[in-house]
Amino acid sequence: MRTTAVKPANGPTVMLPFKMSLLVAGTLIVFGLVVGTFGIDHFSSVLRAEAIRHGKAVASTLASSLIEIIATQQDAAVSAAIRSAKRMAGLAYVEVVHADGTLMAHTYEGNPPQRKSEVRQETMQIQDDTVADHGVIDIPAEVITGAVIHVGLDRSAIEAKVNKARLVVIGLTVVEVMLAILALFWAVRPFVRHLSDTNRELATNVRKLQETQEQLRMARDASDEANRAKSLFLANMSHELRTPLNAIIGYSEMLIEDAEDQEQQETVLDLKKIHLAGKHLLDLINDILDLSKIEAGKMDIHPEIFAISDLLDEVTSTVQPIVAKNSNNLKVTITDDIGMMHSDLTKIRQSLLNLLSNAGKFTERGTIWLQAEREMVDSRDWLTFRIRDTGIGMAPAHMEKLFKEFVQADTSTTRKYGGTGLGLAITRRFCRMLGGDVVVESTLGQGSTFTLRLPREASLAANNLSGVQGRDRCCIERQLA
Ligand SMILES: Nc1ncnc2c1ncn2[C@@H]1O[C@H](COP(=O)(O)OP(=O)(O)O)[C@@H](O)[C@H]1O
Ligand SMILES: [Mg+2]
Numbered sequence: 159m160r161t162t163a164v165k166p167a168n169g170p171t172v173m174l175p176f177k178m179s180l181l182v183a184g185t186l187i188v189f190g191l192v193v194g195t196f197g198i199d200h201f202s203s204v205l206r207a208e209a210i211r212h213g214k215a216v217a218s219t220l221a222s223s224l225i226e227i228i229a230t231q232q233d234a235a236v237s238a239a240i241r242s243a244k245r246m247a248g249l250a251y252v253e254v255v256h257a258d259g260t261l262m263a264h265t266y267e268g269n270p271p272q273r274k275s276e277v278r279q280e281t282m283q284i285q286d287d288t289v290a291d292h293g294v295i296d297i298p299a300e301v302i303t304g305a306v307i308h309v310g311l312d313r314s315a316i317e318a319k320v321n322k323a324r325l326v327v328i329g330l331t332v333v334e335v336m337l338a339i340l341a342l343f344w345a346v347r348p349f350v351r352h353l354s355d356t357n358r359e360l361a362t363n364v365r366k367l368q369e370t371q372e373q374l375r376m377a378r379d380a381s382d383e384a385n386r387a388k389s390l391f392l393a394n395m396s397h398e399l400r401t402p403l404n405a406i407i408g409y410s411e412m413l414i415e416d417a418e419d420q421e422q423q424e425t426v427l428d429l430k431k432i433h434l435a436g437k438h439l440l441d442l443i444n445d446i447l448d449l450s451k452i453e454a455g456k457m458d459i460h461p462e463i464f465a466i467s468d469l470l471d472e473v474t475s476t477v478q479p480i481v482a483k484n485s486n487n488l489k490v491t492i493t494d495d496i497g498m499m500h501s502d503l504t505k506i507r508q509s510l511l512n513l514l515s516n517a518g519k520f521t522e523r524g525t526i527w528l529q530a531e532r533e534m535v536d537s538r539d540w541l542t543f544r545i546r547d548t549g550i551g552m553a554p555a556h557m558e559k560l561f562k563e564f565v566q567a568d569t570s571t572t573r574k575y576g577g578t579g580l581g582l583a584i585t586r587r588f589c590r591m592l593g594g595d596v597v598v599e600s601t602l603g604q605g606s607t608f609t610l611r612l613p614r615e616a617s618l619a620a621n622n623l624s625g626v627q628g629r630d631r632c633c634i635e636r637q638l639a
Contacts, residue, residue: 179345186338194331217299250310521549
């Protein structure tokens with residue numbers, strides 16, 4: 159399968175220019191806007207100052223050249239001079255004003271317009287004013303003879319220039335911002351391409367995942383179906399097998415008795431073999447049926463209250479022949495406080511028998527210990543059953559898969575000891591159903607210890623037993639105490 163994961167190396171190489179360009183473009187845009195705004199203000203004040211400077215120069219030149227003519231009161235000459243000055247310097251008007259505010263000469267066509275007398279009497283201050291509805295800047299220049307020359311600048315002319323400058327500045331700012339945005343897009347391109355590639359890869363991965371999920375779901379459905387079919391088949395088959403097997407076992411028992419009565423020792427031995435083989439086959443079928451019931455979720459728990467010492471008595475007497483067969487010694491240790499238990503007796507009995515018969519099977523001329531004790535863990539009452547033997551033991555590699563179905567330590571075990579590898583699998587499933595577990599410790603050639611730990615009260619631990627409440631609960635607790 160092709161790996162489509164995003165290479166982490168792409169991250170920094172793409173992100174760095176992206177961040178840089180974002181920074182540069184951002185700076186350029188801010189810079190452009192600031193320069194644009196302040197540039198317009200600056201331009202208009204520079205243009206106004208320049209116009210005023212020009213007006214002042216004209217006014218003072220005019221004043222110095224008119225001193226003599228005004229002193230000698232040659233009005234016609236004054237009028238001619240100021241007219242030509244107005245024309246040459248492009249002024250709005252020129253007025254010659256006496257100290258009392260009366261007009262001595264002016265450049266207006268016809269009557270002079272009304273103006274505030276403060277403006278005309280002003281000898282120093284440059285002021286904005288309105289003359290015949292036109293905005294003007296009035297620049298005074300004092301003549302020594304007591305007259306003042308006022309030179310008027312046309313404000314609209316200055317504003318027209320300012321507007322032109324404003325247009326240029328705005329245009330430049332817009333171009334600069336556009337260029338910055340273009341540069342940004344250009345720089346961001348690989349990043350966007352990378353993102354869309356990643357997106358496409360992600361979409362492909364998601365699609366593949368969905369396909370795999372769908373396949374898995376189908377496989378699970380098929381396996382569930384097969385499992386159901388298997389369970390049904392096994393249930394039917396075990397019934398079909400058990401009926402003739404029980405007949406074989408029953409008839410062989412009858413025939414053994416007959417042969418013993420007739421003292422036909424050889425026949426007895428052969429019949430016993432048939433009987434043993436039949437029983438072995440029946441055990442096997444029962445194990446398979448148990449496992450298929452567990453797998454199909456049809457194995458129920460039937461809790462009951464029982465004395466642990468009774469259980470151990472029963473188990474040891476059942477297992478005694480198997481233990482004795484290999485000349486083994488069975489030692490049982492029970493603590494005094496062992497008491498009662500509320501759990502599934504049949505399942506615990508079967509688990510203990512599985513472990514004890516294994517110990518008997520895999521130990522020769524040795525000792526087998528069965529110990530039972532009570533333990534408090536996390537303020538909960540537990541029972542620990544320990545089955546220890548001095549038998550063949552196991553290698554660590556074998557111990558890992560021991561509790562899986564149909565697994566035996568190695569193939570030589572099957573050849574030598576027989577068996578199917580189902581006992582431990584069933585034991586573990588039973589223990590977990592009852593809220594506990596079983597674990598193993600073993601040393602090859604020295605022996606094994608299987609420890610089975612179960613809650614004294616299965617209903618407190620097993621999920622499927624949560625229904626025991628109220629009066630029943632009190633009753634159980636009283637009996638266990
Ligand atoms: N007490 C033991 N000592 C050594 N090996 C053991 C012991 N108990 C179990 N085993 C190993 O675990 C395997 C699985 O045991 P089990 O599930 O009971 O199947 P079976 O007894 O049918 O072989 C056995 O075949 C054996 O290899
Ligand atoms: Mg076994």
